[in-house]
Amino acid sequence: MMIKDFNVDKTQKDRSDISYITEIRKYKEEFKYMTFYDALTGLPNYAMLKNEINKLIDKKEKKDKFAITYIDIDNFKYINDTLGHKVGDEFLKYIANNLNAEIEAPNLVARLGGDEFAIIFSDIQSNELLLEKIERIKHNTSKTWSVNKYQFFVSMSIGVVIYPDNGDNITTLFKNADIAMYAAKREGKDKVLFYKKELSENNLWHIQMAHKIQSGIENEEFKLYYQPQFKLNTGEIIGVEALVRWIHPKEGFIPPMEFIPLAEETGQIYSIERWIIKNALQQKKQWEEQGLNHLELSINLSSKTLTSKVNFQQIEDLILSFNVDYSKVTLEITETAIISNVEPVIERLNRLKKKGLKIALDDFGTGYSSLTHLKKLPIDIIKLDRSFIDSIVENSKDTMIVKYMLSLAHDLKYKVVAEGIETREQLKYLKKHYCDSGQGYLLSKPLCKEEVNKLVKASFKFN
Ligand code: C2E
Ligand code: CA
Ligand code: CA
16 A cells, blocks of 8 residues: 655645545545554554553553463465465465454454464453463464465464563563464474463573574584494495584584574574585595595485575585585485475475485484375485384384384385494394494494594494
8 A cells, every 4th residue: 555645735735625624534544554454464563453452551450461472373484485475475364364253352363564463362261261262263273275286284383471470561571472482483383382481581591592503603613523324234334424513612512402403493504504515515525536435425404494495495506516426415304394395395305316416314203204105205215213223122012113114115115224223232133124224323423524534444344
């Protein structure tokens, strides 16, 4: 909607005809509409929401409670990135309509901007009933959305604050609602969380950590280690998996599980991953120059990168700029990326496969997919998760599962890599059942590049 010029011609101002007054009234209404309503969805906007909350705070006796919920659509960025903003806008309208259909006065739903919405509940009786109501709204709103030939499973992360328990002014309430909403995302999304004090403390830790990661990126505090992978029937090293290490100047070693999930959340993973890929492939090039052409290299690729059109393209260009033997490079991906967005992910992986790269499915057995279901994905290698290997102990029933998975994987023509081999017993069992290759502390811990060089040059074999 265009903003109209209110400084109407002076001569018109003296006119007192009806049409002029009606026009002014219309302008005023349009102006009010623009100030208090969202142009895309027609829902009340942030300004209106603030007004309404201030009214409630002014009006209410301190004991009268009301709730504000912050709603953020999970993975909305993905829709925007892959299908463009126009489709993204359609999606937001769809969500707005769904939400609006669930809300009755005096409650109110507003769009805060982007993919964020908020609801004020001014008629709450108890937190339990409120939670029930929010869960119901969430359920009714989270229907599958179809566009072109795509289907999206809609889910949302929701943070809730109660006035006056979680804040007696609008600033604190908004801040805490935001904290609760982010905590819901962090706990795996598709969730409703009520604010509590511990969330703030946790949040502070996350903010500090995100700053630390940033300076870690700028100061190049990361280092790559390589865990050797062995062919089980001969004992030879066939390749290495690159694993990132963060050596913080003050705090020392920070394990990847402590910063990768957070970096994925903040988007910092993209720059970390570019750094990892650049360094790993430079190392591969060096190994080739030293005559170690046979050494294969596996690199982990986060689901975030795999599901982001723009970031994947950058990574793809980067990978292909190294001119190494790509048939000896594997990308390790996890199921989370494929489950919700099968088609674009398959297309991206196939582009890399055309250049010779192989794709490994990491942590297999921890997710939801069955082996047969995976058949339509362009995967060459299955990495059996450590938890399975752990279960290999004498006479354990779980051990049978490993045997069954190995034979099924082979029938389906996958190569299998066992992860986290720690005991001789596990190794023996895996060899007996024709597991192709493996890695684990029993065989070798992750090593720095110099140690890898020594091992490979000495033609180290385990037995
Ligand atoms: P992952 O890809 O499953 O990596 C294997 C993890 O198991 C590594 O932990 C490795 O050090 C550890 N490990 C290897 N052998 C054994 C064993 O015998 N016993 C036990 N208990 N553990 C073993 P790490 O390096 O701490 O990495 C943890 C996770 O962090 C990785 O799991 C991966 O998901 C992520 N990660 C690590 N490096 C990268 C990276 O460069 N990029 C990305 N995107 N993620 C990474
Ligand atoms: Ca891995
Ligand atoms: Ca793994």
